[in-house]
Amino acid sequence: MEVSYLVAQEQVQGKIIKGIGGFYYVKTDDHDEVIECKARGVLRHQKIIPTVGDEVMIQSDNPGEWMIESILPRKNIFLRPPVVNVDIGLIVFSMTNPKPNLLLLDMLLVSSESQNVEPIVCFTKRDLTSTAEEKEIKEIYQKTPYKLFFFSQNDNHTMDEIIAEIGGKTAFMAGPSGVGKSTMANYLCADQTMETGALSRKLKRGKHTTRHVELLETKNGGFLLDTPGFSSYKISEMIEPEELREYFPEFPRGKCRFKSCLHKNEPGCDVKKAVTNGEISSVRYEHYLNMLDEIKKEHY
Known part of the structure; x- marks a missing residue:
């Protein structure tokens, strides 16, 4: 530099x-x-x-x-790691080895939404799974506005599409270990001579070296946070029970009988009706209820 x-x-x-x-x-x-x-x-x-x-x-x-x-005024701020003005969260999971934990995925989506970060969902190891499993995941998330990408390690065409999404913007990566975040980061920042496999001196340092946060330039003028393992936040620390519904963008707004409806046990709930009609994924709805219960335990 x-x-x-x-x-x-x-x-x-x-x-x-x-x-x-x-x-x-x-x-x-x-x-x-x-x-x-x-x-x-x-x-x-x-x-x-x-x-x-x-x-x-x-x-x-x-x-x-x-x-x-x-x-200048900040768009958002994160503490772990300390970074501000993040535009995009690349939420990375694999189709197998390890199998995707969709509850964790939805928690990361909510975390991104609550910080005004646009999530982009990436599924790696596409070649190691069946089309039926891919179709099942697509059916869950096609009812949301989130952009989905499925690709294998050598699928440079899809990776280039992801690079286009973060052009001129600042992005972080989040997701479990072993899903290919380092390989993906190396491709996004190929101009910086990364070392695939051992990550790189830029993306991962030895345990005894000084750690500092750094933004690396992507191929088309964007920036990627230098830690592929971005910390997920405890949902209950960030969100009130009444706020959680706002971070599920496919939930209809203002159509329930009660304005304060939490979409759980209330009568005349339009969200539960949409789940029954197949307009909202039952998987996403179950994850919503799971998170709602967790938040309530911490707040009440």
């Missing part, structure tokens, strides 16, 4: 792609360069901590000395 030491009296806008040891590395919007910066003292006094993913304004008064002057 080349670091620039130009001087600019005018402020320059860019994105923080890495932060380590009090230094922040900003990829500028107008030029293909990365600039090493420190945070202006006023930000520290305001207890504002620059974070990877931040859109910032930077300025240089002396050669080699760039300062972060201000941080």
